[in-house]
Amino acid sequence: MRLFAAITPPVEVCDHLEAAIDMLGAPRRSRNPWSPRSLWHITLAFYGEVADSGELEVNLSRAAAACSPFSLALSGAGTFRHDACWIGVSDPDEVLPNLAKEVRGDWASPYQHATNRFHLTISRSGRSAGLESAMRALAVYRGPEWTVTNIELFESELGSGIGGHPRYTRIAQADLRGE
Numbered sequence: 001m002r003l004f005a006a007i008t009p010p011v012e013v014c015d016h017l018e019a020a021i022d023m024l025g026a027p028r029r030s031r032n033p034w035s036p037r038s039l040w041h042i043t044l045a046f047y048g049e050v051a052d053s054g055e056l057e058v059n060l061s062r063a064a065a066a067c068s069p070f071s072l073a074l075s076g077a078g079t080f081r082h083d084a085c086w087i088g089v090s091d092p093d094e095v096l097p098n099l100a101k102e103v104r105g106d107w108a109s110p111y112q113h114a115t116n117r118f119h120l121t122i123s124r125s126g127r128s129a130g131l132e133s134a135m136r137a138l139a140v141y142r143g144p145e146w147t148v149t150n151i152e153l154f155e156s157e158l159g160s161g162i163g164g165h166p167r168y169t170r171i172a173q174a175d176l177r178g179e
Contacts, residue, residue, distance in 0.1 A: 002156045003050050003171070005060055005103045006041035007148055009074065009120070014040055016143045017074055017087060021122065024134045033125045039168060040120050042072075042089055044100040044151060048109035053153060053171050056107060060153050061174045063102035068178025070095040073145040074120060077138035085135050086119035090142075103151065150175045 009017075014037050021034060047056060076088035089096070096118050123131060153172040 001050060001053070002158070003047040003053060003056060003153060004043055004156060005045040005047075005056070005151060005153050006043050007072070007151055008041050009072075010146050013074065013143055013146050017120075017122075017141070020138065020141055020143075021134075024137055033123050033131055035122055035124065039166065040122070041152075041154070041168070042096075042118050042120055044096070045104040045108045047107050050107070053155075056153055057172045057174075059105050059107070060103060060151060060172060063099065063105075064151050064174035065177045065179050066102065067095065067099050067176045069147050069149045069176045071145050072096075072148055074143035075141065077135050077141055079131075079135055083124060084121055085123040085131055086121050087138065087141060087143075089118040089120070090145075091118065095148075099151070148176065 017040075018037060050056065070091075070093050073090040074087045075090040077086065078088065079085050097116050100116065100118075125131070150173050152170050152174075154168045154170055157167045157169070
């Protein structure tokens, strides 16, 4: 199974981002270029193909137990390779790099991109969908701050979701406790 660890923003944060995207309007294309909200997350670790999630679940719990809840906000926007459109993450206490390092452990895939450029992907069809002006407008986006209280382990099934998108299934959740 293909696995990754992530933070999922709460509903009100996703509502705010979705409202900002809706105000921009979709480019005149036959297919909606934006990723479904069910796919929105901030990746901490990409593991790739893993036979058994057991060790990763234990490591996720250990990393979460050692980390206290912390604040994040979605902020700014850009593209990777002109195709993957992302919303940035404001991490005022700079918790994400250390948390991600602990969550990745020795299991993270060497093919993980943007290792410490934490972001939420909102489209994978930027150039082909004509999203350049939308992404320039979102460059000044600032969403509401929220407190991160847990991290999650997901299975990713490529092409199995709505419209050929991946389907993400949560396998485990670990609460931040700061012990």
